[in-house]
Amino acid sequence: MSDPMAVFDRSAVRRQRTRAAALLEPVRPVLHEAALRLLDRLDDTTRRFAQALDLGGRGVVAPLLRERGIATVSSDLSPRMAALNPPPAVAADEEYLPFAPGSFDLVVASLSLHWTNDLPGALIQLRRALRPGWLLLASLPALGTLDELRTALTEAEALLTGGAAPRVSPFADLRDCAGLLQRAGFALPVADVEELRLLYADPLALLRDLRAAGEANATLLRSRRFTGRALLPAALARLPEEQGRSRVTLRLAVLTGWADP
Secondary structure, eight states: OOOTTOOBOHHHHHHHHHHHTTTOGGGHHHHHHHHHHHHGGGGGOOOOOOEEEEESOTTTHHHHHHHTTOEEEEEESSHHHHTTSOSSEEEOOTTSOOOOTTOEEEEEEESOSTTOSOHHHHHHHHHHHEEEEEEEEEEEEBTTTTHHHHHHHHHHHHHHHSOOOOOSOOOBOHHHHHHHHHHTTEEEEEEEEEEEEEEESSTHHHHHHHHHTTOSOOBTTOOOSOOOTTHHHHHHTTSOEETTEEEEEEEEEEEEEEEOO
């Protein structure tokens, strides 16, 4: 039975991540920068971490953790994406994690939780997978991410057809993120923001990068209709420019919380 509260098509998410496993190279620098900004929070604590879970790190996060001397297990919704990580790596659904309570003293989820239908439930599972008193680090796109593309698509489609379908995923409001951690039972929850501005000489490269990262629209209400050849050129022409290039913004919510002892 389908879940009436579901927003995302999890089968589509898995398919997109499987396809992206062979396409990641062009977007690896962005994924790497996002991971570095997240892992910078480790420098704010004197704790020494021994065993980490890398959740959905796409082959980028696990090597960075190992450079810090932290033994790491990686997990991904897609078996093919999981295989990009150094072993041990497992294929597992973020909504149904297979790890025993107290398995890790650090969980890192870099840009991997925003396609879950039950984000509070996923956070609760991650808290349980942590040893009491240890750390969760997570980042996910926040409200404002890809607003330039969302606005351009909406305006162009409304002009061409008189209506507009949702073509960019909904994102969490930064103001709600610390509350989500607290609701999941984390102590000392903190949510702050990191912004990445991406400039494209060819705006079509933005769409290719979203596909290469496994970040195409996977909402259940996404339009399955043929968009027509005019929509994408009309939308991309509406993107704001900076330094003569098309600009989009990634606004990342960075979450830290400690498993309540």
